[in-house]
Amino acid sequence: MARFIVRRLAAMIGVLFAVSVIVFVVFMVLPKQNPAQTLAGKNATPVLVKSIEAEWGFDDSLVVQYGTMMKKIFTGELTSYKPRIPVDNQIKEGIPATFSLTIGAAIIWLFFGLLLGYLSAIRAGGWLDRILTGVSIAGISIPVFLLAPVLLYFLTYKLEIFPNAQYVDFSEDPYEWARHLILPWFTLALLSIGFYSRVLRSNMLDVMNEDYVRTARAKGLSEREVMTRHVLRNSLIPVITLFGLDFGATIAGTAIITEVLFSLDGIGLYAAEAVRKFELPPIMGVALYGAFFVVFVNALVDIAYAYLDPRVRLGESSSE
Amino acid sequence: MAAPLWANHVAGTGPNEEHTVDTVTVDGEEKDVVTPEGKPIGPQLFGAGGKFFLGADSRLGRDEMVRLMYGGRTSLQIGITAALIATILAVVLALLAGYFRGWVDGLIARTLDVIWSLPVFLIGLSLGIALAVGGLKLGPLEISSGSNWNPIFVISLFTVPYIARPIRGQVLALSEKEFVEAAVAQGAGPLRVMFGEILPNLASTIIVFFTLMIANSMLFEAGLSFLGAGVQPPNSSWGTMITVGVELLNIQPLLAILPGLMIMLTVLSLNIVGDALRDALDPRGKARMDAALEFEAHGGVAAGSQQQAATI
Numbered sequence: 001m002a003r004f005i006v007r008r009l010a011a012m013i014g015v016l017f018a019v020s021v022i023v024f025v026v027f028m029v030l031p032k033q034n035p036a037q038t039l040a041g042k043n044a045t046p047v048l049v050k051s052i053e054a055e056w057g058f059d060d061s062l063v064v065q066y067g068t069m070m071k072k073i074f075t076g077e078l079t080s081y082k083p084r085i086p087v088d089n090q091i092k093e094g095i096p097a098t099f100s101l102t103i104g105a106a107i108i109w110l111f112f113g114l115l116l117g118y119l120s121a122i123r124a125g126g127w128l129d130r131i132l133t134g135v136s137i138a139g140i141s142i143p144v145f146l147l148a149p150v151l152l153y154f155l156t157y158k159l160e161i162f163p164n165a166q167y168v169d170f171s172e173d174p175y176e177w178a179r180h181l182i183l184p185w186f187t188l189a190l191l192s193i194g195f196y197s198r199v200l201r202s203n204m205l206d207v208m209n210e211d212y213v214r215t216a217r218a219k220g221l222s223e224r225e226v227m228t229r230h231v232l233r234n235s236l237i238p239v240i241t242l243f244g245l246d247f248g249a250t251i252a253g254t255a256i257i258t259e260v261l262f263s264l265d266g267i268g269l270y271a272a273e274a275v276r277k278f279e280l281p282p283i284m285g286v287a288l289y290g291a292f293f294v295v296f297v298n299a300l301v302d303i304a305y306a307y308l309d310p311r312v313r314l315g316e317s318s319s320e
Numbered sequence: 321m322a323a324p325l326w327a328n329h330v331a332g333t334g335p336n337e338e339h340t341v342d343t344v345t346v347d348g349e350e351k352d353v354v355t356p357e358g359k360p361i362g363p364q365l366f367g368a369g370g371k372f373f374l375g376a377d378s379r380l381g382r383d384e385m386v387r388l389m390y391g392g393r394t395s396l397q398i399g400i401t402a403a404l405i406a407t408i409l410a411v412v413l414a415l416l417a418g419y420f421r422g423w424v425d426g427l428i429a430r431t432l433d434v435i436w437s438l439p440v441f442l443i444g445l446s447l448g449i450a451l452a453v454g455g456l457k458l459g460p461l462e463i464s465s466g467s468n469w470n471p472i473f474v475i476s477l478f479t480v481p482y483i484a485r486p487i488r489g490q491v492l493a494l495s496e497k498e499f500v501e502a503a504v505a506q507g508a509g510p511l512r513v514m515f516g517e518i519l520p521n522l523a524s525t526i527i528v529f530f531t532l533m534i535a536n537s538m539l540f541e542a543g544l545s546f547l548g549a550g551v552q553p554p555n556s557s558w559g560t561m562i563t564v565g566v567e568l569l570n571i572q573p574l575l576a577i578l579p580g581l582m583i584m585l586t587v588l589s590l591n592i593v594g595d596a597l598r599d600a601l602d603p604r605g606k607a608r609m610d611a612a613l614e615f616e617a618h619g620g621v622a623a624g625s626q627q628q629a630a631t632i
Contacts, residue, residue: 026446026447143587157569249439249441
């Protein structure tokens with residue numbers, strides 16, 4: 001186990017290094033236009049461009065520039081171009097909203113996804129299964145771009161059941177906090193509800209054919225006990241792994257779009273505003289910190305999975 | 321495809337005349353409207369119905385129906401081109417890795433693994449915005465900053481692993497088969513074996529993945545464009561149209577909902593076609609099916625967990 005953890009952490013550091021190099025290359029090497037030129041604006045004089053180059057160190061060699069970027073990231077000195085606001089403060093301020101959104105949505109999608117998947121598996125082939133299959137396929141197919149405007153328009157503007165999202169801090173007013181987050185939670189969760197129920201259903205149907213399930217039935221266990229204690233339990237392992245990975249990916253993906261659609265004051269909205277203003281350092285900061293977080297979560301999930309399932313630990317040497 | 325025809329019908333012009341002006345009467349006032357990328361003049365936000373069918377968009381008063389059709393063209397073009405590039409790259413890489421094995425495989429497989437474990441959307445967003453600001457210069461490849469090739473480049477770059485990994489697995493299995501041995505014994509070189517013997521056997525998988533990949537790329541594009549890192553104005557795509565529409569949601573909900581609906585219908589149709597192709601061409605392949613379902617579901621926007629799906 002210890003060997004596995006060490007190996008996994010070493011791999012994690014490798015990926016983190018790769019992430020930082022990729023982000024650096026993306027912002028400093030690939031663009032045709034000199035970053036100082038971008039910063040100075042379209043009609044800047046060459047002198048101004050030179051001075052900006054010197055000030056931000058764009059004229060150093062690439063290796064030195066990479067070193068400076070990493071130093072700034074770790075010491076929290078990364079600032080946006082204009083006005084010069086420290087990026088890490090802004091990110092810290094966004095954390096409560098982002099995590100309220102993603103954790104809440106994750107609980108919802110896990111609960112409903114598993115419930116629907118379970119119901120549809122134990123009634124496989126029946127009418128309930130067909131309805132639920134239809135519902136989850138519809139859920140998978142609706143992009144957040146469509147769901148959010150529809151919900152906002154009908155429930156917020158027309159019927160005025162829910163407030164226009166915005167984020168209210170939990171410590172201020174828990175009730176308002178939840179009321180403001182219900183639509184974003186649901187929007188973010190729907191896709192995964194559909195997907196998780198499909199995955200659980202197909203896992204359970206596979207497990208039902210296993211010998212030990214027949215044994216359990218032969219022992220005289222009630223159908224309910226067979227389903228929950230044997231079938232469901234064994235079908236959950238892959239779902240849980242999937243969940244750990246999806247959670248990280250959601251924070252760095254769909255959550256950004258959801259925050260923008262519902263104007264929730266989180267990290268995603270901060271990044272999106274930076275995109276709109278063509279401010280590179282905040283995007284660089286969000287990309288790097290976000291990537292670190294996701295890679296870290298992935299490593300933790302792998303370790304937890306290896307702890308639960310010895311086959312992973314031992315079979316790790318194969319690349320598949 | 322029908323966009324020029326429609327533009328011609330409403331405004332009497334072809335697709336390339338950008339500043340097409342027409343007049344329309346709203347509340348007794350004569351106002352000017354403009355087609356796809358024209359100058360901003362004219363009645364703002366008049367509703368659906370009549371000759372212009374869906375009314376006009378935001379502050380600029382451009383014809384919504386015409387923009388929807390041109391936007392769809394952009395979205396489809398980007399989706400198909402990106403999927404094509406990603407598929408070709410992935411197949412070549414997978415063939416090289418699976419056939420030569422050894423350090424070639426090590427290098428390619430590791431690189432794909434790293435891309436796979438990145439938060440793809442976040443990095444794609446960064447690359448998209450960096451390119452939108454500064455353009456791209458990579459050796460002989462040069463793209464100007466407003467070009468639609470920027471999102472295509474970003475999308476195809478980050479979606480390669482989703483196709484390359486499963487195909488590499490298949491190449492590994494296929495190159496053990498007798499017919500490959502027979503070809504080698506006949507004196508066929510590596511190129512001939514890879515492209516003449518192994519490639520035809522991959523055809524069904526490639527077709528299925530390509531279809532699903534178009535849907536995936538379109539969602540990726542919509543996400544990038546929605547956040548301003550994809551298609552740049554004055555070009556429009558369904559993603560950028562949603563950005564504009566969301567701001568006006570309580571006045572003109574259709575401006576945000578229609579492009580979203582278009583994305584959904586297109587993606588859904590592509591997924592259904594992909595599923596049907598999979599059933600028809602590849603009745604086995606359970607693991608690949610799960611992997612495909614997973615990336616369909618996450619539309620590239622929240623990718624990262626696919627390696628687990630393959631092991632389910």
